[in-house]
Amino acid sequence: MALNDNKAGMGNLDKERINKVIYEMSKGSKYYENEQRKEEQVKAKIAAQHKQIQSFDAREIEKSELQADAMLAAIEEMRDFSRTIVHIDMDAFYAAVEMRDNPSLKNIPMAVGGSAMLSTSNYEARRFGVRAAMPGFIAKKLCPDLVIVPTNFDKYRQVSKDVKEILLQYDPNMCPMSLDEAYLDITQHLAERKNFDAEQKTFRTADGEQRMFGIAPNMMLAKVCSDFNKPNGQYLIPFNRQAVMDFVKDLPVRKVCGIGRVSCSMLGAMGVVTCSDLFRKRGLLLKLYSAISFNYFLRVSAGVGSTSVQRGDDRKSMSTERTFAEINRPAELFAKCYELCEALVEDLKKENLKGKTITLKIKTIKYIVRTKAHSLLNATQDVQLLYSTARDLLRTEIRLCSPEPLRLRLMGKSRGEQKLPFGAVKPKTDGRHTLLNYFKSPK
DNA sequence: GGGCGAAGGACCC
């Protein structure tokens, strides 16, 4: 458990002191114990991986390398420099909006969120080690003068919408990833721009927010680039193979979107730290990982990513969850359950959606998370039906741990597969498996 | 032996 400094503005700080404070605030807590439990799980996974590695002989690995090389040749075929992809990231977005609306916050350390959790912080606060996904009470310890502004999502949504209006002028198929992030394919725009006059060429900015641009031949690289030269920076990878390979060569795998804490540890344990290490260890990786993961690793090692910016507009699920002070009496648990059903139904109705698979999520006071799901015959947005389903799932959980009470700190509801109107057969035709299994070695 | 639902995770913001 330490500070995650994989973030802009966190370059030169007293990490030792910060980590000490975080540790002092955390140790002994239920949360901390659960984190340790999770760390043990990762260690166990690494040990299992190690054992597997030792069971391979050199000839097998060589064979895998050849196979990987064939796959890499196919990936090389897909390399495409014809599109100009931009990834835009609004810097410390929520904080920037709050500072815009209240300039007195500008030069003091401030964060957006609550005492339980911060969403983001400004650069003043980052100097103290205060960052997103840090609980407010620890942030306060690190920086006693920190001002915490409560989140106001409606406001951020509005600003985000305004910004998107502007971005749409550059790419009508622009793909927003969240309130503060988007991918654009500006190839067409660049072609048209050649005929623009000076006035048309000025980039219209929304008031005050800083933003990062990553410009590259594909989405994966553009995303990494937008994280360079923060704040308010811009980074471009030249559009040729050598430049891409140079860029990727020493790039830590952790910087790549999709490779997180756990994968990074697992890879690190076998000597893979940079993207070129992914290539170096391709023989081993092919044997250890699934076809999907391995294919992804290879593409990363070659700096090849998707060039098609398009939004998959239909949402797959909708959920709502709440954290609270412990509740354990069945009557209260059921009441909370009903409350959440109501909240979910309200959200469903707003978007005129229905749910087919109802999932109950619970988190015990020891931070153990469990989910229980039940699929209905037909999609619904009826509170009573939703509740009776969720209630049965909850009842089972209560029985399961009796005679001990079920002691919870969080409960959530979600629904999925709403797209299919009343029990239609879902057309799940992704040729994914067949294609990838073609590459995967026969066991 | 492919499909599918359920459960659990990893990751991202």
Next chain:
DNA sequence: TTCCAGGGTCCTTCGTAT
């Protein structure tokens, strides 16, 4: 004082019905 969120997506594994 407060004592680690909430909203998503995608992938893997497992059991069992077909």
